Amino acid sequence: MNLSRDDIPALAFSALLLGLAAMLPLTGSSYWMGIGLSIAMFTVLSTSWALFSGPTHYISLATAAFFGLGTYTVGLGFESLPFWLLIIIAAAIGAALAGIVGLATLRLSGVYFVIFTLGLAELVRQLTTWVQNLTGQRGFYVLTDIGETEIYLMLVGLAALVFLTGWLIGRSRLGFALRIIGDDEEVARHSGINTARAKVLLFMVSGLVAAATGAILAPRYVYIEPSLAFSPILSFQVVIMALLGGPGRLWGPLVGVIPFTFLWEAISSSFPNQTTLVLGIAFLVIVYALPRGFVGLIEDGRHRLRAREGYA
């Protein structure tokens, strides 16, 4: 592989940030650990979501389905199998479900795809509830000795993998194919691109990562039940944070996750009943005021700066 001159500082900078993030537990503050966990979790979810949705413009609201399956995998298996193996199994289940859903639905155009993914998450939740009712359980306990620090570090590690994957995809033929598909699918097809395969592959990456995230977080919930594991609001949060940052760049979602997490934290502690309202308002503001997210603002600013330098 050949690295260009810009790649080395960017990689070094990312490694430094990840290293700093990994040191958060040293602060020993439970407030900061809580914030850190949220940021790590949503960074992983939003970034992997944007790997698929950024270039293709398909909005998926299925994150909760994959996440919940990951949580349940751990809930069902933690007594008999090692935790790391359960994460891998969850990831495989997530990828497989995304593959099936992708093959069935990625022929659908935009709006239908959104509705279908939302329906999918609801369907999986209802099915789980139904099965649990048959067995007479409402949920179950996940009792492990895995603490917040381990969970946090695993999420940071997963984030590193997601960024690395995204960076590699961006430089690959697959990444180029996705950008072409996002611009004009007809041109992509007529240029020899197997558009269905490219889209399904990326959708599988995002399903895999969401399921692995759910698995890693399962021990933190202690008691899991369908309404918690498959909470539809999670899917919306992921979309909003990714859009707020800007899904067109690999680092875009991160720029949305950080401020949104602080805002969310503040709102849910001061006005715990108004969180959905805030989500709605955030969505409207993003769509109207920041259609390309913070990334758009930053890039316009840079553009203007460069133009001014050009005239100087």
Add this chain to the structure above:
Amino acid sequence: MSATVLSLRGATKRFGGLVAVNGIDFDVTEHEVMGLIGPNGSGKSTTLNLISGALKPTAGSITLHGTEIAGLAPQEINRKGVARTFQLVRMLPSMSVLDNVMAGAVFGHRRAWGQAARDKAMALLDRVGLSGRANNRIGELTYIDTKRVELARVLACDPRILLLDEWLAGLNPSELETGITLIKSLRDEGRTIILVEHVMDAIRSLCDRCVVMTSGTKIAEGTPAEVLNDPEVIRAYLGDDDA
């Protein structure tokens, strides 16, 4: 007699009650430029769409070197060496001119990647008269230049069969002359071309043979001189009164 590369037999496309292409038969011989002409709405673009895979034929067969391709996906047909331009130019608006052309080089019939794809794209930009525009954004181009980019993108996959849908439309006389020379040079390097065109000068100077369509049906086939003097063709173009 050279080899037949593409043949249509009974190719038909219906849109609901409308029969846009009605049982068309024709053969295209290797290295020739075949004109597909006819009045507006006669089914020329739809025929190209059937060949390129953009639309699936309702009935009939389309063979490429004897292999059935009717109903295959466009990417499969493209990988067999068939590439096309669109009547309404299609660009990749978020990308640079260079990336637009590279899009054709990376996945198609002949595949290149990295520096090889870039070199190929640069050479094609020179060829279509866009040297020095590689880093422009699509929004900065004139309409004619977008047509040039599209042709370069299509050539980047090194097609054996090229489908051009009114690629010369909208050019001014001097651009038209350059365009005709360019298409001739493409034939001279051994490509087979199907040309949908309304510009008579271009048809006369480029086409070895023409197929004439009206209302989805083939009404004549022959050299440009033959078909353009055919009374039925004249009637189709001008209406019954002038025949």
